[in-house]
Amino acid sequence: MKALDDRALAHVADYFRALSEPQRLRALNALRERPRNVSELTELLGCSQANTSKHLATLARHGLVSRRSEGTVAIYEIADPRVYQLCDIVCGQLAQNFAAQARLLGHSTPARSRR
């Protein structure tokens, strides 16, 4: 029971870690629109192709995206839509923080981050 809990805990931690890189979040966000190949994503992320491949491999390893080959092209797409649930929850929090900070600064909160 304890061992299982430890494994489960490690699993959850790893899952969150997969979401803890801005580039990977950027990739997930780009895939929100439609499936994309590595070249496309490389351009969108603005980093090396090697790095893009590695980030995608990380996301795939954790089941967040799936990979499919079409000729020499590798097409990635979202495999687990719950990712967006997670992000939305965190973003809602972010919006609240921004609002709080804006209040502290005396700004009129610009109606941003409206989901």
Added chain:
Amino acid sequence: MKALDDRALAHVADYFRALSEPQRLRALNALRERPRNVSELTELLGCSQANTSKHLATLARHGLVSRRSEGTVAIYEIADPRVYQLCDIVCGQLAQNFAAQARLLGHSTPARSRR
């Protein structure tokens, strides 16, 4: 707009990173029951007091827990209940994975992961 997006993205990534350590998840889980002081948590986590303090500082820095002093004692408690929403979503996924694995192994799946 791009700069703001980058900041927001980094923020979200940092938030997930705060959740990407088993010990911190353990601490959050312990705080689910009730507020606790550092000594208590140190014992529950089974690590050094220094390490516990650092993990708690990380969680507090990201607004997940709050700190309050009572004499020489520091009491931490959950500041952001949405953490549990996040964990439940990931755990639901875990359960599904387990179920899928069990199915592959020919086990009768315990009717879980219903969402």
Added chain:
DNA sequence: ATACAATATTCGTATATAGCGATGCACGCA
């Protein structure tokens, strides 16, 4: 078979951070 294109992997470097022991600091008490 050869050449080319798209992707994956390897290698090296730089940075972050988990972990511990030792130390610092603030508070309450004798």
Added chain:
DNA sequence: TGCGTGCATCGCTATATACGAATATTGTAT
């Protein structure tokens, strides 16, 4: 005032990983 307790911080080591350049791999076409 001096002491002990509880927590935070520092110094350090070990490990993980983001990143780019170079190289390997895979698939396609000629």
